Amino acid sequence: MDLLFSPPRRARAIADGFSFLFAVAFLLALCSPSLAQEGVLLTVLDTASGEPVTFDRDALEALPRHTVDTHTSVTDGVRHFEGPLMRDVLAAAHFSGKEVLAIALNDYEVTIPVSDFERFDVIAALEMDGEILTARDRGPVWIVYPRDAHAELQDIRFDYRWVWQLTRIQAP
Amino acid sequence: MSTEDFSIGRKPAQVRLWHYGMPLAIVVTCIGLLALALVQLTDIARTMRVDAPSNMLWVISQAEVEALRTQNALTTARLAGWDAASREALGVRYDLLMSRLDLLSNGPQLRSLAELGIADTIVSYQDKAKSFDPRLKPLAEERAPQFADLLSGLRGELNRSANRQMVAGWENLSSQFDRYRETVSQVIASVIGVLLGAMLLGWQIVSGKQSLLRAEEARLRTIRLEHELKGVRATARYYRDFASVVSHQFRTRLAIIDSAAQRLIIGGKLPNLPALEERRSLIRQTVTRLTGLVDAALMAGRLDHGAVNLHATVCDLSELALDIRDEFQRGVPERTIAFDKPDGPLPVCCDPSLVSHIIMNLIDNALKYSPPDRPISVRFETADDRCGCTISDFGSGISDADLPHIFDRFRRGQDRKDAQGAGIGLWIARQLAELQGGTVTVSNKAGGGAAFTIWLPASARGEAGIEDTARPEGMRP
Numbered sequence: 244m245d246l247l248f249s250p251p252r253r254a255r256a257i258a259d260g261f262s263f264l265f266a267v268a269f270l271l272a273l274c275s276p277s278l279a280q281e282g283v284l285l286t287v288l289d290t291a292s293g294e295p296v297t298f299d300r301d302a303l304e305a306l307p308r309h310t311v312d313t314h315t316s317v318t319d320g321v322r323h324f325e326g327p328l329m330r331d332v333l334a335a336a337h338f339s340g341k342e343v344l345a346i347a348l349n350d351y352e353v354t355i356p357v358s359d360f361e362r363f364d365v366i367a368a369l370e371m372d373g374e375i376l377t378a379r380d381r382g383p384v385w386i387v388y389p390r391d392a393h394a395e396l397q398d399i400r401f402d403y404r405w406v407w408q409l410t411r412i413q414a415p
Numbered sequence: 416m417s418t419e420d421f422s423i424g425r426k427p428a429q430v431r432l433w434h435y436g437m438p439l440a441i442v443v444t445c446i447g448l449l450a451l452a453l454v455q456l457t458d459i460a461r462t463m464r465v466d467a468p469s470n471m472l473w474v475i476s477q478a479e480v481e482a483l484r485t486q487n488a489l490t491t492a493r494l495a496g497w498d499a500a501s502r503e504a505l506g507v508r509y510d511l512l513m514s515r516l517d518l519l520s521n522g523p524q525l526r527s528l529a530e531l532g533i534a535d536t537i538v539s540y541q542d543k544a545k546s547f548d549p550r551l552k553p554l555a556e557e558r559a560p561q562f563a564d565l566l567s568g569l570r571g572e573l574n575r576s577a578n579r580q581m582v583a584g585w586e587n588l589s590s591q592f593d594r595y596r597e598t599v600s601q602v603i604a605s606v607i608g609v610l611l612g613a614m615l616l617g618w619q620i621v622s623g624k625q626s627l628l629r630a631e632e633a634r635l636r637t638i639r640l641e642h643e644l645k646g647v648r649a650t651a652r653y654y655r656d657f658a659s660v661v662s663h664q665f666r667t668r669l670a671i672i673d674s675a676a677q678r679l680i681i682g683g684k685l686p687n688l689p690a691l692e693e694r695r696s697l698i699r700q701t702v703t704r705l706t707g708l709v710d711a712a713l714m715a716g717r718l719d720h721g722a723v724n725l726h727a728t729v730c731d732l733s734e735l736a737l738d739i740r741d742e743f744q745r746g747v748p749e750r751t752i753a754f755d756k757p758d759g760p761l762p763v764c765c766d767p768s769l770v771s772h773i774i775m776n777l778i779d780n781a782l783k784y785s786p787p788d789r790p791i792s793v794r795f796e797t798a799d800d801r802c803g804c805t806i807s808d809f810g811s812g813i814s815d816a817d818l819p820h821i822f823d824r825f826r827r828g829q830d831r832k833d834a835q836g837a838g839i840g841l842w843i844a845r846q847l848a849e850l851q852g853g854t855v856t857v858s859n860k861a862g863g864g865a866a867f868t869i870w871l872p873a874s875a876r877g878e879a880g881i882e883d884t885a886r887p888e889g890m891r892p
Contacts, residue, residue: 317522317523317524318521318522319521348510349477349481349511378507379510379513379514379517380517380518381518407514408514
């Protein structure tokens with residue numbers, strides 16, 4: 244399996260060179276604003292090794308891709324989502340806790356039982372209706388439950404676990 | 416009011432309506448009420464969920480927070496002289512603010528804002544904010560004040576939206592609770608209705624059972640009354656028959672006496688002595704029978720009213736019978752009354768006068784039904800703890816058809832119609848014997864004729880002729 248999660252040192256190197264990359268990204272943004280902030284999309288802390296594991300878009304897309312067609316609580320109609328399964332992401336990061344604390348870009352955080360990802364095919368959606376999710380909508384990573392396939396998921400107690408703009412996962 | 420009470424004086428259609436129509440109406444009503452309650456509860460279950468618009472206050476406040484953070488990032492960038500880090504931080508805040516505005520201007524969120532009347536305002540702010548996209552054109556000091564004003568205005572609008580949303584939310588929640596309360600009240604009313612219906616049904620079933628019970632009691636009472644009526648009718652018939660038979664017998668005997676008296680003087684002169692003696696004898700015999708008939712009638716009446724007094728003693732049955740036989744023999748010297756004297760005395764507990772009456776009756780009966788030239792016999796037997804005196808005749812016997820009824824009242828053998836009697840002698844004989852703990856039985860003899868036996872309880876004293884005031888066991892009062 245071609246996992247491209249980055250070792251910590253490399254992450255730091257990227258962070259050090261961020262100013263330079265920002266200039267390049269800014270130029271790219273003129274053509275593709277949604278990809279302007281590309282780099283590390285998701286960081287998983289409290290892994291088995293104790294070291295943070297980061298995922299960029301390539302690393303997430305390298306994981307087996309799943310699709311979910313479902314209504315959501317904040318949009319109209321059935322939407323088509325694509326992305327890796329949450330349980331695959333956690334396995335790739337060697338996260339072994341019973342619960343995760345999912346944190347969004349705007350510091351929204353919620354605790355989710357890992358059993359959710361085992362019982363249901365919950366995905367870390369990267370695309371909606373063929374469009375890449377960005378920080379200007381509900382991306383780059385949106386936790387999406389197969390809401391239409393399971394009646395019990397059509398409940399506010401699951402709706403608030405649909406963390407969008409997911410940026411970090413750690414133990415609660 | 417019971418079912419029976421209701422039924423009284425009402426037409427069958429009304430009774431049917433009460434017995435069948437009303438329970439059916441109750442059941443249908445109860446089912447209807449339960450169905451209504453079910454629909455209402457289902458409705459509650461369906462609406463008892465929190466939907467996304469309930470979360471609008473949070474969404475709006477988060478947008479306001481992002482507007483504030485963006486405003487802060489803008490201030491920081493201006494103070495930092497628009498360095499790269501502050502520009503980057505401002506870019507991130509701008510993205511997040513735009514994501515919030517994007518959320519507000521889509522789907523159910525936009526509809527909620529429309530209900531609050533501020534959808535267009537927010538969309539207009541979103542459009543204006545797009546012109547400050549730092550990815551398209553880096554923000555600089557000259558455009559910063561306009562962007563800051565835009566953010567202030569946006570915050571103000573979002574704040575007002577939050578207020579309106581809060582009020583609308585409480586209004587909505589309260590009206591939702593009102594609806595729940597109303598529905599729950601209706602369900603409670605339905606349940607009470609069903610309970611009342613069940614109680615009404617139960618009451619109707621119980622009252623139905625009660626009226627069935629009353630009807631059963633009335634039926635039994637009717638049967639008892641009918642039985643009593645039958646008894647009264649039988650008694651009335653008996654007395655009618657009794658009067659008829661007795662008066663007939665009286666008239667017959669009086670006619671005999673009258674005829675004999677008329678023939679005392681024939682053609683103005685007395686008949687000769689033998690003829691006179693014959694007529695005198697006939698008159699006396701007839702008077703004797705008439706007296707016997709009166710005695711029997713009186714005895715029957717006393718038996719019917721339980722007015723027969725017992726004077727029980729221990730006496731010798733054979734001696735008693737011998738006295739009666741001798742008396743009869745004197746009365747009818749031309750007839751032969753054989754007497755088979757037992758070896759010893761036969762002490763029995765009895766009322767001697769009643770036993771005499773029975774034996775006289777049986778001997779008289781035997782004389783009546785036996786041909787004049789044939790004898791009758793009196794003999795004795797003992798069995799277990801009783802003694803019997805049998806009077807046999809040599810008549811035609813009793814037919815098999817008559818035998819079971821020979822002791823019935825007014826019963827006389829079909830083939831003995833020619834004989835005289837009211838048909839109460841044998842009945843009285845048996846009644847009197849039973850009164851003393853004994854009985855009278857009958858059988859046809861092998862050689863022809865009938866044999867009547869009076870059975871009486873044997874006395875343990877074994878001493879005849881001694882007065883015994885104590886009533887022997889088995890003797891009825």
